[in-house]
Amino acid sequence: MQLRMNYRTANQAAFQTLLKLEDSVKKLGLEPALYELIKIRASQINGCAFCVDMHTADLRKMGESERRINLIPVWREAPQFTEKERAALALTEALVRIADAGVPQHIYEEARRYFNEGEYIAIVMAVNAIGSWNRVAISTGMFPGCFDKQATQA
Incomplete structure (x- = not known):
């Protein structure tokens, strides 16, 4: 695999906007x-290997178990996730796939059982943010380890 460009240096203003x-x-x-x-779930759906790799590593550093990390793609069938996490993951999936069915009322209502209006919008913004990062990473050819010293010297 080869990185198409380094988005960090290609357009500093765009990079700083995403960081903000x-x-x-x-x-x-x-x-x-x-x-x-x-x-992680949004990145999995969007097919962003770079972001999945980065954020699973971040979650591991927070002390998350390998079992739960491995089960994120199948969270509906895994009892390891709380009802609150399930509501957030369902909302995340609906937002990522918004063109398919919008945010169905039952997903909205379930999310609102666990999240107030401000928290609901925070989830919407979180999905927006990672979606932007996913699109930058995928379109510029980023892959896990692409900024490692060895990968940049190849």
Whole structure:
């Protein structure tokens, strides 16, 4: 695999804009581990290997178990996730696939059982942020390890 371009240097203003968005979303009050679950699930659906790799590593550093990390793609069939996490993951999937059916009422209502209006919008913004990162990573050919010293010297 070969990196098409380094987006970090190709357009500094765009990179800084995404960093500001990410920083803003982090301050919206989502629990850090929940935010990582959202980023991982959205990245899996969007097919962003770079982001899946990065955020599963981040979740591991937070002390998350390998079992739960491995079960994120099949969270509906895995009892390891709380009802609150399930509501966030269902909302994440609906938002990523918004063109398919919007956000169905039952998903909205389930999310609102666990999240107030501000937290609901924080999840929406989290999905927006990771979706932007996914699109940058995929379109520029990023892959796990592409910025490692060895990968850049190849």
